[in-house]
Structures are given as C-alpha cells and as structure tokens.
Amino acid sequence: MTTHTFRVTITRKEGLSDPEGTTARKALHDLGYSGVGDVSFGRIIAIEVEAENVASARSRVEEMCTKLLANPVIETFGIESLDVEDSAIESVT
Amino acid sequence: MTIAVVVFPGTNCEHDIVHALRLVGAEPEIVWHTETDLAGVAGAVLPGGFAHGDYVRTGAIARFSPVMTEIERLAASGTPILGICNGFQILCEAGLLPGALVANRDLKFICKPVHLRVESTDSILTSAATVGQVLRIPLNSYEGQFVATDIDTIEDADEVILRYCDPEGVTGTYSNPNGSTNAIAGITNAARNVAGLMPHPERASETILGSNDGMVMIESFVESVQRVRA
Numbered sequence: 001m002t003t004h005t006f007r008v009t010i011t012r013k014e015g016l017s018d019p020e021g022t023t024a025r026k027a028l029h030d031l032g033y034s035g036v037g038d039v040s041f042g043r044i045i046a047i048e049v050e051a052e053n054v055a056s057a058r059s060r061v062e063e064m065c066t067k068l069l070a071n072p073v074i075e076t077f078g079i080e081s082l083d084v085e086d087s088a089i090e091s092v093t
Numbered sequence: 094m095t096i097a098v099v100v101f102p103g104t105n106c107e108h109d110i111v112h113a114l115r116l117v118g119a120e121p122e123i124v125w126h127t128e129t130d131l132a133g134v135a136g137a138v139l140p141g142g143f144a145h146g147d148y149v150r151t152g153a154i155a156r157f158s159p160v161m162t163e164i165e166r167l168a169a170s171g172t173p174i175l176g177i178c179n180g181f182q183i184l185c186e187a188g189l190l191p192g193a194l195v196a197n198r199d200l201k202f203i204c205k206p207v208h209l210r211v212e213s214t215d216s217i218l219t220s221a222a223t224v225g226q227v228l229r230i231p232l233n234s235y236e237g238q239f240v241a242t243d244i245d246t247i248e249d250a251d252e253v254i255l256r257y258c259d260p261e262g263v264t265g266t267y268s269n270p271n272g273s274t275n276a277i278a279g280i281t282n283a284a285r286n287v288a289g290l291m292p293h294p295e296r297a298s299e300t301i302l303g304s305n306d307g308m309v310m311i312e313s314f315v316e317s318v319q320r321v322r323a
Binding site: 012013015016017019020023068069071073074 | 149150153154157185186188191192193195196197198199200238240241242272274
C-alpha cells in the first residue's frame with residue numbers, strides 16, 4: 001500500500017448561475033483587461049489516499065467525488081494526481 | 094399521529110416548527126439524526142439551521158446521517174416530508190427533490206420578509222392555499238438560490254409550488270431576493286409527497302410575529318399527513 005495524493009477541482013456546470021465569476025469578470029473589464037470571457041469560480045480539495053496503486057486510488061477518489069465532495073446535479077469535477085510519476089488530468093462529469 | 098421533527102447537529106429551528114405544528118393540533122416529536130427507526134411516524138419535517146456546520150456543501154453531510162435512510166423509506170412510501178430552508182437543501186442533496194441551492198446572487202446573507210406566490214396547490218405544503226395567493230414569509234439564508242439543469246422538466250411537471258414575487262404577486266428581478274431560477278422559492282417531487290422551500294413558514298405562525306401567513310402551509314402539511322394516514 002502506498003499513499004497517493006490528488007488535487008480535486010470542482011466547478012459549477014456550464015449555464016448555471018455563478019455570481020462570483022460574473023462579478024469578477026466585470027471587475028477585470030473595469031481594470032482594463034480586454035478579451036476576458038467567462039470567469040468561473042470553483043473549489044480545490046487536496047486528498048491523500050492509501051491504495052495498492054494510483055489507478056485504484058484514483059477510482060476511489062472518483063467515487064468520493066460523486067458521493068460527497070461534488071454535487072453531480074450542478075457540478076463537474078477533475079482529478080489530478082500529484083504523484084510525481086503520474087500527473088495526468090482526468091475530467092469526469 | 095406523530096410528526097417527526099428531525100434534528101441534526103447544527104439544526105436550530107426545531108422548536109419554532111414544533112410550536113407551529115402544535116398550533117394546529119399536531120403531535121410533533123423531536124428526533125435526533127442518529128435515529129434508525131421511524132416506524133409509526135406519519136410525517137416528517139427537516140427544519141432549518143446549519144446541519145453538520147454546512148461543511149462541504151449545505152446538506153451534503155446531513156444526507157448521510159443515519160436517519161436519512163428512514164426519511165428516504167418514508168418518502169418512497171408516500172409519507173409527507175417537508176424541508177424548510179436547510180431541510181430543503183438536505184432533501185435536494187439526498188435526491189428527494191430536484192435541483193440544488195447555491196449562494197445567493199448578491200453573495201449576501203438575506204434575512205427579511207419576502208412575498209411568495211402560490212403556483213400550485215397540488216402539494217403537501219400548499220393544498221389548503223389558493224393558486225395566486227400571496228404570502229409574506231421570512232427568508233433567512235445564504236445558500237438560497239435555487240438552480241437546476243433540468244428546469245424545463247421541473248416547470249413542465251408543475252413541480253414549482255412557490256415563487257418569489259412583489260406584494261401584488263408579480264415576479265421579477267427586484268422581487269427575486271436571491272436570484273433563484275424562475276424565482277423558484279419552493280418545489281415538490283413528482284409523487285407530490287415531498288416538498289421544500291427556503292423561506293420559514295413557522296416564523297410567520299402568529300400575528301404577534303408580524304405575519305401568520307405561514308399557517309396556511311403548516312395547515313396544508315398537517316392535513317396532508319392526516320389524509321395519508323386515513
């Protein structure tokens with residue numbers, strides 16, 4: 001068993017209200033930044049999991065996201081391995 | 094005819110709803126969230142508050158409290174289940190009601206009386222009201238903005254039971270305090286035995302509190318419990 005570290009990024013599904021993002025976008029325009037499109041805010045969760053290998057650890061984190069960490073009704077999540085040998089980003093809806 | 098009033102760590106409106114239920118002769122009983130047997134319960138209310146500190150998301154941890162297995166069983170068997178404010182958020186997280194509640198449009202906690210228009214009387218919360226009736230009820234929430242990706246499905250199924258409106262019953266941006274999609278303040282499920290709303294009808298239960306407009310909802314709920322029981 002080894003410890004695997006992941007960074008989970010949770011964002012609101014497209015088309016749903018994100019007042020913080022909308023307000024930040026307006027503020028960026030006011031500051032003179034042109035060409036700023038959609039701005040959306042989310043949450044980052046760092047999580048350590050003990051498992052046989054990174055694939056099994058990742059699938060457990062996916063399950064944790066679906067069950068508790070994210071709300072599949074309104075949110076999507078991405079899981080990024082912070083293990084040195086595996087840094088691929090996977091997105092799951 | 095016992096109505097369970099479910100209390101999670103952080104729930105804080107249980108005594109208000111117990112008082113309001115007693116005003117119409119109901120027999121509420123406070124139930125701790127670790128309860129695993131609600132046999133004999135004729136209805137249940139999930140009151141407002143901050144269950145489990147609202148950590149992760151409002152209602153996200155509460156939906157896994159032991160008592161929720163029983164709430165899900167009761168909901169599936171047609172028993173009236175009502176969620177108020179935080180209770181509404183928990184029912185959405187549990188998948189017993191559609192959609193979700195997120196931070197208010199203006200990112201401010203809102204604590205003020207609002208007006209609600211009754212959209213449908215086919216629910217355990219509005220059966221004693223009339224369509225178009227305007228009620229003045231306190232709202233007290235930060236995560237009160239109702240959102241859903243399948244909003245058309247919810248509208249087409251007539252599952253919207255309450256909308257924010259002005260005192261004349263007209264909906265619009267300025268009478269929608271938290272930016273809820275289609276000004277939705279309260280909804281029901283497809284089977285119409287589960288309902289949730291963000292405002293607090295139990296805080297408008299006597300004129301001395303500024304309004305007793307909430308009592309038509311409390312009466313609807315208790316009558317629904319009696320009807321199902323009978």
